[in-house]
Amino acid sequence: MKQKKKVTIAQGCALVIVIYSILAVCFYFIGGEQLKYTPSQEYKATEKSTTTIGEIRRNMTVMQTFIAQTDEVQRVSLLFATGGKQNPGVALIRILNMANGKVLAQKNVVLSSLANNAYTSIGFDQPVKVNKGETLGLTLNVPNSEEGKTISVWFDAGNTFQGGGAWFLNGVKQQGTLCIIYSGRDKILFGDYYWDLVIGLGILLAIYCINLVVKQKKGKRSFGLNLIATFLKYRFLLHQLVSRDFKTKYKRSVLGVFWSFLNPLLSMTVQYVVFSTLFKSNISNFAVYLLTGIVFFNFFSEATGMGLGSIVGNASLITKVYIPKYIFPVSRVLSSVINLLISIIPLIIVMMITRTPITPALLLLPFSIVCIIAFCIGMSFLLSSAMVFFRDMQFLWNVVSMLWVYATPIFYPESILPQKYIFIFKLNPLYHFIRFARTIILNGVSPEPKAYLFCLIAGFLPLVIGAIVFKRTQNKFILNL
Amino acid sequence: MIKAEHISMEFKITHDRINSLKEYLVTRLRGKLEYEEFWALKDVSFEVQKGEVIGIIGRNGAGKSTLLKVISGILKPSKGEIMVSGNIVPMLELGAGFDSDLSGRENIFLNGSILGYSERYLRDKYNEIVQFSELKEFIDVPIRNYSSGMLMRLAFSIATVIEPEILIVDEILSVGDEAFQRKSRARMLELMGGGTTVLFVSHSIEQIKEMCDRVIWLDYGQVKMIGDSKEICEHYQNYMS
Numbered sequence: 001m002k003q004k005k006k007v008t009i010a011q012g013c014a015l016v017i018v019i020y021s022i023l024a025v026c027f028y029f030i031g032g033e034q035l036k037y038t039p040s041q042e043y044k045a046t047e048k049s050t051t052t053i054g055e056i057r058r059n060m061t062v063m064q065t066f067i068a069q070t071d072e073v074q075r076v077s078l079l080f081a082t083g084g085k086q087n088p089g090v091a092l093i094r095i096l097n098m099a100n101g102k103v104l105a106q107k108n109v110v111l112s113s114l115a116n117n118a119y120t121s122i123g124f125d126q127p128v129k130v131n132k133g134e135t136l137g138l139t140l141n142v143p144n145s146e147e148g149k150t151i152s153v154w155f156d157a158g159n160t161f162q163g164g165g166a167w168f169l170n171g172v173k174q175q176g177t178l179c180i181i182y183s184g185r186d187k188i189l190f191g192d193y194y195w196d197l198v199i200g201l202g203i204l205l206a207i208y209c210i211n212l213v214v215k216q217k218k219g220k221r222s223f224g225l226n227l228i229a230t231f232l233k234y235r236f237l238l239h240q241l242v243s244r245d246f247k248t249k250y251k252r253s254v255l256g257v258f259w260s261f262l263n264p265l266l267s268m269t270v271q272y273v274v275f276s277t278l279f280k281s282n283i284s285n286f287a288v289y290l291l292t293g294i295v296f297f298n299f300f301s302e303a304t305g306m307g308l309g310s311i312v313g314n315a316s317l318i319t320k321v322y323i324p325k326y327i328f329p330v331s332r333v334l335s336s337v338i339n340l341l342i343s344i345i346p347l348i349i350v351m352m353i354t355r356t357p358i359t360p361a362l363l364l365l366p367f368s369i370v371c372i373i374a375f376c377i378g379m380s381f382l383l384s385s386a387m388v389f390f391r392d393m394q395f396l397w398n399v400v401s402m403l404w405v406y407a408t409p410i411f412y413p414e415s416i417l418p419q420k421y422i423f424i425f426k427l428n429p430l431y432h433f434i435r436f437a438r439t440i441i442l443n444g445v446s447p448e449p450k451a452y453l454f455c456l457i458a459g460f461l462p463l464v465i466g467a468i469v470f471k472r473t474q475n476k477f478i479l480n481l
Numbered sequence: 482m483i484k485a486e487h488i489s490m491e492f493k494i495t496h497d498r499i500n501s502l503k504e505y506l507v508t509r510l511r512g513k514l515e516y517e518e519f520w521a522l523k524d525v526s527f528e529v530q531k532g533e534v535i536g537i538i539g540r541n542g543a544g545k546s547t548l549l550k551v552i553s554g555i556l557k558p559s560k561g562e563i564m565v566s567g568n569i570v571p572m573l574e575l576g577a578g579f580d581s582d583l584s585g586r587e588n589i590f591l592n593g594s595i596l597g598y599s600e601r602y603l604r605d606k607y608n609e610i611v612q613f614s615e616l617k618e619f620i621d622v623p624i625r626n627y628s629s630g631m632l633m634r635l636a637f638s639i640a641t642v643i644e645p646e647i648l649i650v651d652e653i654l655s656v657g658d659e660a661f662q663r664k665s666r667a668r669m670l671e672l673m674g675g676g677t678t679v680l681f682v683s684h685s686i687e688q689i690k691e692m693c694d695r696v697i698w699l700d701y702g703q704v705k706m707i708g709d710s711k712e713i714c715e716h717y718q719n720y721m722s
Contacts, residue, residue, distance in 0.1 A: 237594040244591055248582040320577035321595055322554035322569070390502045475557045479492065 009216050009228070013209035020205060024198040030360050031446040036191030038448045040070040042183040045161040049154040049179045052081045053169065056091075056150055062140040064177065065098055066165035070184035072127040073105075076138055077119040079154040079179035087111040087151055089144045095128050096137035104128050104136075111142070111151055119181060127184065135165075138180060154179040190449040234324065238331055245306075245335035260342040264295050268350070275411045283413050285442055288347075288356050292441055293410030295343050296368075296434050300376055301401050303336035307380025308397055311388050315481040325474050326467075329380035337373055351441065359444035367452070368436040371459030375429050378459075381466030385473045388480050408434065429458035482647065482678050483529040483552060488561035490522040490547055490702075521547040522558070523702045531567075531646075534679045536693035536710060538686070538717055543699040545682045549649050552680065567646030567678070570596050574651070575636035581625035585616055585635055588624055592639050606643050613668075614638035615661070634661055641668050647678045690714050 028035070045064070056062060073095060091114075094106040105128040114120045130136060142150050155167060157176035167178045190197070208224070215222045250256040268291045276286055283289050310328040311318065318325060344365075351358065387393040408430045409416070417424060425431040432454045439447040493516040522544045529535055537545045550556040551563060553571040578595045579588050589610055593603040611620050614634045624632060641648070650669075673679050673692065683689055689696060689710060696713040698706040706713050 233597075236600045237597075240591045240594040244580050244583060244587070247587070248580060251582045316574075317578045317595065319550075319555060320574050321571055323595060390505065392501045392503070478556055 009225075010213050012228075013213060017202070017206060017209065020202060024202070026363070028194060028198075030363055034446040034448055035194060036187060037072070037185040038188050038450070039185050040183055042181050043069055043162075044181045045165070045177045046156040046159040046179060048156045048159065049079055050157045050176070052152040052154050053178075055147070055152055056140065056142045056145060057147070058143065058145050060141070061168075061170055062153065062178070063096075063168040063171075064138045064161070064165065064180055065135055065167070066138070066161050066180075066182070067163045068130040068132055068134050068136050069163065070130070070182075071132060071187045072129055073124070073136070073182055073184040074127045075121050075123045075183050077121040077181040078140070079119050080114045080116070081152040081154060082111070082114050082116040083151075084116050085149065087114075087149050088146065089142060089150075091151065092139075092141045092143060093122055094137075094139045094141075095124075095130075096139060097130075098135040098137050104130065114151060117154075119179075121181075130184075138182070188449060230324065234327060237323070238327060238334070241327065241331035242335045242338070245332060246338055249335075257342065260339045261346055264291065264298055264343040265346045265350075267298070268294050268346075271411050278412075285354055285356060287350055287354050288442060289438060290411055291347050291350050292438050293408070293434050295340065295347055296372060296437060297405060297408065297410055297430065298343065299336055299340040299372065300379075300430060301405075302339060303333045303373075303376040304379045304383060304397070304401065306332040306336060307376065308383040308387050308394060310380065311384040311477055312391070312481065319478060319481055325477060326381070326470060329384045329470075330377055333373065333376045333380050336376070337369075340369065347441075356441065357444050361440045361444050361446055364440050364446055365437060368433045368440075368455055371436075371455040372430075372433040374459040374463045375433070378462035378464070378466030381470040382462075385470050385477070388473070388477050404428075404430070410434070426454075429462065432458045482531045482533075482566060483680075484564045485525055485527050485552070486562045486564075488522055488525045488548075488551060488558045488563060489520060490544075490551060490556060491559040492519045492521055493517070494519050520702050522551065524561070525699075525702075525704050526561075527697060527704065527707055529678060529680070531678055532676045533695060534673045534681065534693045536689035536696040537680065537682045537699065538684075538689060538696060538714070539699035539705075540721070544702040545699055546651060547702075548697075548699065549651055549680060549682060553649050565647065568597055569647045569649060570640055570643075570645035571649040572637075572640050572651065575640065576632055579624060579632070579636070582623055584623055585611075585614075585620040585627070588635070589639055592636070593643070596640065596643075596645075598643055602643065610638045610642045613642050613664075630658060630661075637665055641665075641672060644672065644675065645677060647680070648672060649680045651682045686714050686718060 043066075045066070053062065076093065076095075078093075089111050090108045091111055092106060092108055095104045096102065097104055105124045105126070107122055107124055109120075109122055140153065145151075155174075155176050155178045159177055160166065161177045161180075165177065167174050167176070212222065212224050216225060250259060253259065255262065268287070271294070272287055272290055275290070307329045310332045311325065314328050317323065318328075348358075383393060383397060407424075408428055409425065414422070414425065414435075432451065436447050436451050436455050439445065439451070525544075525548065537548060539545050547556065549571070551558050552565065553569050554565070555571070576592075578592055580591060583591065586607075589607060590600075590603055594600075611617070614631075614637075616631060616635060619627065619631065624635070627635070669679075670692070681689070681693060693710040695708060696706075696710040696717075697704060698713055698717055706716060
């Protein structure tokens with residue numbers, strides 16, 4: 001018996017390391033560009049605009065210099081004036097390196113495609129690699145312009161581009177700045193050091209595994225071994241409790257498990273009808289946007305609602321048999337996980353109906369699910385132990401979770417809050433999980449590495465806090481049941 | 482097997498039970514949050530060897546059930562230490578953890594897992610449990626349709642067919658009809674003979690005398706006497722009459 005167990009722990013460790021390596025490689029390919037770059041903010045020359053510079057003639061060169069603040073430039077926007085006419089010909093837009101006069105990128109834009117008195121964004125075919133801090137020049141020519149049938153751009157005489165820069169007409173420096181915006185992306189260290197990080201963590205993992213195996217051999221106790229031992233001991237009980245919750249939930253209903261499937265669809269339909277007229281214009285693919293939020297929030301509210309009563313509801317058991325009490329909140333949350341997994345099916349169906357592209361990035365979805373599970377277990381620890389001492393908790397929690405729906409961008413766009421108040425969302429753990437899932441589902445790409453970190457913190461910090469509170473209070477539970 | 486060292490169990494009793502935040506704050510602000518200390522157990526020490534059958538006697542409120550709960554790990558003693566090695570099956574109340582919507586079969590696995598048995602073990606013993614409970618074709622019926630006798634039979638079977646290392650029994654030898662009672666008593670005796678350590682609370686002194694090797698006599702939370710069952714039982718009967 002003992003011999004057999006030793007082998008399984010060593011095997012388990014080997015398995016963990018193999019899985020880790022496979023995941024690390026897969027993640028590198030799925031994560032792709034998002035791991036190496038993060039989109040920069042938009043750098044805007046000025047908020048105002050005084051007047052246009054006048055018609056741009058055939059042999060005129062308009063140039064704005066600026067100091068590069070990003071590692072790569074992807075888009076520039078200019079505030080054009082077209083006079084509301086359909087102008088013939090094209091405009092040539094170039095990015096120059098001012099130090100050596102080299103042309104880094106150029107792009108032809110059809111004049112008739114430009115907006116009048118509004119910013120038009122122009123993207124380069126390839127991101128333009130630049131060095132932070134060097135002076136770049138943005139030049140604009142209209143090579144074949146005809147008099148009266150050409151364009152102009154706005155400038156602001158009272159301001160200069162923040163960080164330095166000026167504008168030139170045919171090489172002569174002018175006062176003020178052109179109305180331009182540029183944006184790009186920044187390299188992040190994470191991408192450069194990805195493999196170092198993977199190997200480093202791998203080595204740590206291997207050391208810990210060896211440590212576990214050695215400790216097991218010597219018969220010493222350790223936190224990790226205890227954790228594995230209790231998990232193995234109570235795995236069957238956990239499985240029984242989860243399957244009981246799941247079996248009894250729909251036991252006497254006609255549609256049964258089908259409700260897990262139908263519920264999110266129905267609430268999505270209702271909210272879609274109600275809110276689509278309100279917010280649709282702001283959100284592309286509102287149905288999927290909404291359903292993702294609903295699926296995640298429903299899981300949260302179901303798991304915490306069930307977890308809340310898990311200790312009080314099992315009072316008859318807790319006062320009669322010794323079972324580690326954390327089993328109850330954990331099992332309740334895990335049985336909600338089954339519902340969550342089922343409700344992902346309608347999500348995928350709606351994705352197919354709305355022709356949302358199904359990309360390999362979807363493979364990253366489990367990450368946000370694991371994080372939200374950790375978060376819900378942590379919350380259930382907190383709530384269930386609070387509930388033992390104060391039965392008001394259940395009523396209070398109803399109100400709080402209703403507030404929470406409105407505080408999370410589920411059926412409204414994030415842009416409802418001005419940029420400077422966005423931190424309110426960022427304090428809300430659910431926001432991170434939902435945003436993570438939406439980036440994957442709607443944009444089909446991996447979120448930036450920071451989002452992973454936020455999800456981890458938002459998920460596991462509450463878990464640790466909840467576990468500590470639960471552990472401290474659990475001996476007093478029985479006196480209050 | 483079981484070693485109790487200077488166990489004390491203190492309960493704080495408030496005059497009215499505070500269950501809501503409002504009540505708590507109100508009484509707190511008024512400064513009326515008063516507790517009355519109550520020692521359910523005071524400095525209790527004893528040792529039980531493997532295979533012994535121990536009876537626990539004493540009048541109502543002497544701390545017998547509290548002691549059983551401390552031994553089974555449900556209550557944590559306020560002072561002292563309890564060391565238990567081996568798997569405990571507490572029969573403080575039969576059928577705790579049954580789910581009325583599940584069938585008898587599902588409840589065997591649920592209850593068995595609550596008592597700490599592995600899946601393999603339960604699968605091996607499943608037939609024996611069903612046979613002992615005499616439930617036969619009712620085993621796949623949701624247990625909300627069971628009679629109370631059937632429920633007790635099922636619960637007793639789960640608790641005893643599997644051979645626990647330590648069995649804790651609180652007055653439950655009157656289960657089911659007369660035939661089943663005889664059968665369950667036989668089963669208890671069989672377990673006691675077969676090396677299972679049994680802790681046994683009963684108000685029936687005759688039963689204790691008949692079944693136990695040693696007896697612990699509790700009075701007001703303290704050990705009054707401990708020793709050979711016949712001797713202690715006689716003292717106890719003299720004391721009570």
